[in-house]
Amino acid sequence: MPGPPARDTRSLLLRGAGLVAIAVVSGLLWFLIxxxxxxxxPVAQPPAQNTGQFKFTKVAGPEKSDDCVAKSYTxxxxxxxxxxxxxxxxxxxxxxxxxxxxxxxxVVVGMPDSAKAKALKALTEKDGTGNVTDMVRDKTxxxxxxxxxxxxxxxxxxxxxxxxxxxxxxxxxxxHKDKDLIESIxxxxxxxxxxxxx
Numbered sequence: 209m210p211g212p213p214a215r216d217t218r219s220l221l222l223r224g225a226g227l228v229a230i231a232v233v234s235g236l237l238w239f240l241i242x243x244x245x246x247x248x249x250p251v252a253q254p255p256a257q258n259t260g261q262f263k264f265t266k267v268a269g270p271e272k273s274d275d276c277v278a279k280s281y282t283x284x285x286x287x288x289x290x291x292x293x294x295x296x297x298x299x300x301x302x303x304x305x306x307x308x309x310x311x312x313x314x315v316v317v318g319m320p321d322s323a324k325a326k327a328l329k330a331l332t333e334k335d336g337t338g339n340v341t342d343m344v345r346d347k348t349x350x351x352x353x354x355x356x357x358x359x360x361x362x363x364x365x366x367x368x369x370x371x372x373x374x375x376x377x378x379x380x381x382x383x384h385k386d387k388d389l390i391e392s393i394x395x396x397x398x399x400x401x402x403x404x405x406x
Contacts, residue, residue, distance in 0.1 A: 261396045262303045264312065268349040269299030270404050276317060279346070282338030287331055294318040294371075297404040300343050303393060310390060312378040312397045313342035313357045316404045318371060325373045329366045332375055342377055355379040363387075363394035367401075374401040 276293035277285055295318035303310050317340060319325040332339050343349040345358050356362070357377040365376040378394040380386070 260399050262305060262393055264301040264303045264397065264400060267300050267302055267311075268343050269297070271298045271343065271348065272296065273298075276340065279341045280338060281341055282336075284328075284332060284338040284340060287328065291319070291324050291327070294320055296340070298340070298343050298348075299400070299404055300349055301397065301400060303397075305389060305393070308384045308386060308389065309381040310378050310393050311344070311355050311357055311381065312376060312393060312400075313344065314397055314400045314404060315340045315342065315375045316401045317373045317375070319373060320371065322368065322371050325368045325371050328373045329368050329375075332366060332373075333364070339377070340375055353381055355381055355383075361385075363390040365391075365394040365398050367398050369401070372401070374398055376400075 273279055273296045274294065276288040276296050279296055279298070280288055295316075297316045299314050301312045301314065303312060317325070317328060319328060331337050339358065342357050344354055344356060357379045359379060362377045362379040365378075367374050376394045376397045378390055378397060380390060
């Protein structure tokens, strides 16, 4: 009596390998469908005041204007008379470090082109050239014990991004003195310009 026909071992192996491949691909597709990492909409970026060395709290502003002549003084005012700005946004923040509290003025000036934005930065970096008027100086913001961020003891920082010039002034409350710390605060506060849209 003849035995069962011999099976083609190679064919069986190929069929088995094909089934395994189908199973792997199916499993992978199911995983990707269940774990889709693509967000349904745009992901909101965290506010700039929460993403750096210091944590800043906004206490005034943003106040928007397009009259930089009226919101500046001395040589900076003269600069704007010859080079009108396109926009101006001002705000005030506070921050604390090691028990010392600081007030920080952040101003973003929109200029017609990057050359004029750089010229404004270069001017305000010099002593005795005035500046954009901060919200304490013109009494837009007033509270007991508020430091004058435009005093000679205040820290200064600035940057240019495209046609925008950001100017930061910072000083401590209660006449606290720490030159390195207040300069670090001013430098870190430059990133707050991301929250102030001209």
